[in-house]
Amino acid sequence: MKANNTKTVVFVTGAFVSHNGWDQWKAYFENQGYTTYAPAWPHKDAPAAELRDRQPNDTALAGLTFKELVDHYANFIKALPEKPIIIGHSLGGLITQILINRDLGVAGIAIHPVPPQGVIPYEFSFLKAGYKVFGLFTSLKKTYLMSLADWQYAFTNGMTLEEQMQTWEENVIPESKTVARGGITSAARVDFKKAHAPLLITSGEFDNIIPASLNLRNFKAYKQNGSVTDYKEFPGRNHYVLGQPTWKEDADYILDWISKH
Template sequence: MKNIKSKTIVFITGAFVTHHGWSNWQSFFEKHGFTCFAPPWKYKDANPEVLRKLDPYNNDIKDLRLAELHDYFEDYILALPEKPIIIGHSTGGLIVQVLLQKGLAEAGIAIHSVPPIGVLSFKWSFLKSLWGPLGLFSTVDKTFLMSVKQWQYSFTNGLLYDEQLKAYDQNVVPESKRLIRDCLSSAAKVDFKSPHAPLLFIAGSTDHIMPASLNYSNYKKYKHTGSVTDFKEFEGKNHYVLGLPSWKDEAEYTLDWIHKLS
C-alpha cells in the first residue's frame, strides 16, 4: 500500500446544503500544513439565501445529475498540482468513493456518507428523511427545498430550536430531485472488490438520514484485502456533524488517521 504523501485536501459537500459548511475543517487543516479547497457544487456558488429565492421551476440546479457532478469534481481535481486527499460529507461521501475508484485521490474520508447502489437501510428514520427529497410522486422539473421541519428531523435532531433555525438559514439550499434519485442508479455504482486508496468511513450514532448502521454496511462491502478501509462511529452525532460545536472530534480523528498512513 502506498503511503499518503499529499498535502492537498479537497472537501466535497453533500446535497441540500452550501459548501461553506467546511469552513472550520478548512481552517483546521490549513493550520496543520495542508492546502485546502472547498469548491461549491455546480450551479451553487452563491449565498444560501440567494439560492433559496430562485424560481424552483426555472434554474440550472433542477437539472443537475450525479454523473455530471462526478465529472465536475474529476475535472477540478485533475487541474490541481498534486493528487489530493478528498473528504466528503453525505452525498459528498458517495462522490469520494466513486473518485477513489477512478484513482483520483491519495486517500478518501467519507463522513456520514450516502452509500453506493446496492447498500440500503430499512430504518424508519432513513426512509422518512428521504421520502421528500426523492419526490417519487412529484415532478422532477422543480427543485426540492428542505422545509424547516424536514431539516430538524433529518439534519439537526437533538439541537435546540433556535440552533436549528440558525443552521437552516446559514446552510440550506435547493436540490435537484434528479440527482437524489441518481443515488439509487448506476451513477452511484462502486466495485467493492477493486483495489483503492485508503478509505475512512465516519458515522454518527444519532444520524437520522444516514444511520451509522448504513455507513457500517457500506464499509463492510469493501472486499479488497490489500486496500485500507477503516470505520469509526462517534456517539451523539447527527447529520449536521460538520456544524456541531464538537466538529473538531471528527477533524482530529481524520488528521490522526492521515498521519498514521503517511
C-alpha cells in the same frame, strides 16, 4: 504517494446544503499546513439565501444529474498539481467513495456517506428523512427545498430550536431531484472488490438520515484485498456533524488517521 505526504485536501459537499459549511474545516486544515478546496456544486456557487430565492424555479440546478456532479468533482481534482486527500460528507461521502474507486485521491474520508448502489438503505429513519427529495409525482423541472421541520429531523435532531433555525438559515439550499434519483442508479456504483487508496468511513450515533447501521453495511461491503478500509462511529453525532460543537474532535481523528497512512 502516501496520504501523509500530500498537503492538498478537497472537501466534497453533500445534498441540501451550501459548500460554505466546510469553512471552519478548511481553516482548521490550513492551519495544519494543508492547501484546501471546497468547490461548490454546479449552479450552487452563491449565498444560501440567494439560492433559496430561486426556489423552486432554478431550472439549471433542477437539470443537474448525479453523473454530471461526480464528473464536476473528478475534473476539478484532475486539474490539481497533485492527487489530493478527498473528504466528503453525506452525498459528498458517496462521491468520495466513487472518486477513490477511480483512483483520483491518495486517501478518502467519507463522513456519514450516502451508500453506493447495492447497499440497500432499509432503515425507517433514512426513508423518513430523505424520501421527499426524490420528488415522486412532482416535476423534475423544479428544485426541492428541505423544510425546517425536515431539517430538524434529518440533520439537527437533538439541538435547540434556536440552533436548528439558525443552521437552517445559514446552510439549507434548494436541491436537484435528478441528482437525488441518480444516487440510486449505476452512476453511484462502486467496485467493492477493486484495490483502492486508504479509505475511512465515519458514522454518528444519532444520525437519522444516514444511520450508523447503514454506514457499517457500506464499510462491510468492501472486500478484503490488502487495501486499507477503516470504520469509526462517533458518539453523540447527528447528521450536522460538520458544524456540531464536536467537529474539531472529528477533524483531529481524521488528521491523525491521515498521518498514519
